[in-house]
Amino acid sequence: MEMDLLTLLLLAGCGLGAGFIDSIAGGGGLITLPALLAAGLSPTQALATNKLQSSFGSFSATWYFARHGYIEFSTIKWAVALTFIGSAFGTLLVQQIDASALAQILPFLLMGFAFYFLFSPRVGDQDSQRRLGHLAFAATIGLGVGFYDGFFGPGTGSFFAVGFVALAGFNLAKATAHSKLLNFTSNLASLIFFALGGKMVWTVGLTMAVGQFIGARLGSRLVVKRGVGLIRPLLVIMSLAMSLKLLNQHYGWLS
Numbered sequence: 001m002e003m004d005l006l007t008l009l010l011l012a013g014c015g016l017g018a019g020f021i022d023s024i025a026g027g028g029g030l031i032t033l034p035a036l037l038a039a040g041l042s043p044t045q046a047l048a049t050n051k052l053q054s055s056f057g058s059f060s061a062t063w064y065f066a067r068h069g070y071i072e073f074s075t076i077k078w079a080v081a082l083t084f085i086g087s088a089f090g091t092l093l094v095q096q097i098d099a100s101a102l103a104q105i106l107p108f109l110l111m112g113f114a115f116y117f118l119f120s121p122r123v124g125d126q127d128s129q130r131r132l133g134h135l136a137f138a139a140t141i142g143l144g145v146g147f148y149d150g151f152f153g154p155g156t157g158s159f160f161a162v163g164f165v166a167l168a169g170f171n172l173a174k175a176t177a178h179s180k181l182l183n184f185t186s187n188l189a190s191l192i193f194f195a196l197g198g199k200m201v202w203t204v205g206l207t208m209a210v211g212q213f214i215g216a217r218l219g220s221r222l223v224v225k226r227g228v229g230l231i232r233p234l235l236v237i238m239s240l241a242m243s244l245k246l247l248n249q250h251y252g253w254l255s
Contacts, residue, residue: 007039008207015208019057019215023180024223024231026157027238028054030245032208044095045201047153048194052205055191057212058184062177064220070177078138080185083146087186090150091193111243130169137168142182149186150193157183158239172231176223 014035022028029050036046065071132140141163149156160182164175194200223231 003039003204008204011035011039011204011208012211015053015057015211016215017211018054019060019212019217020219021215021234021238022054022057022157022212023061023216023219024176025234025238026155026161026179026183027242028057028212029154030238030242036204039204041201041204044199047094048191048197048199049201049205049208050153051187051191051194052200052202053208053212055184055187056209057216058180058187060213060216061180061220062184064217064224065177065180068224070174070224071181072178075134076178076181078135079142079182082138082142083182083185084189086143086146086148087150087189088193090147090152091190092150094151095194095197095199108243111240128169128171130167132167137163141167146182146186146189149183150190155239155242156186158235158242161235172235173223176231177220180220 014031018028018031021031032050032053033046036049037043041049062071066073141160145156145159145163148159157179160179161172161175164170164178165172168175168178170178191200
């Protein structure tokens, strides 16, 4: 589809803002999906193109965190593999059936996540006791959240972050870094299978990808410098914002 230069520049700006927020707390789709729909893409095109541009943001953040020693690849390899598999199946399935039932439950889950990050004493600067082994974590959080991201998507970063903090015992900065790696994995798998389905608007997605890459680099740099003092409030805010948006969209609570 053809699009004028001003619209493409505005979408690139949306990508930059979304990449910045997403690299810290997730929820960048609150910015990019409405922007893509407003630009005239169909819902399926918007979902597919959003995966394209967000892949660049999650890759940028993952690369930055890895370079600064925040990611332990040896302990996360099974989670990466099963996240990819789960996301691939979810993407294939969502192209066949309606995902609207999930949209009715998700706002309440996100609200729960916000209160968990706000009040849980386990969320801090220090690692805590691990509750699941590497393979068990991969088979539950990796496979399950990967499938969810391919099938539906909003709040994936919050799901991964809660899993790493509550079940893997990670501190919040480390959980954020590893969440970006798994988020990039699920984005990549979903991107591949959406592209095979011919749903991608490449010009729009690659334009936004430039903004995503820059924004994610800036956000991940702040995480390294500021740690929990920055991540915790933003996770709470973004989880609540996503929850309110979805409640209004599906129940009309704010209208």
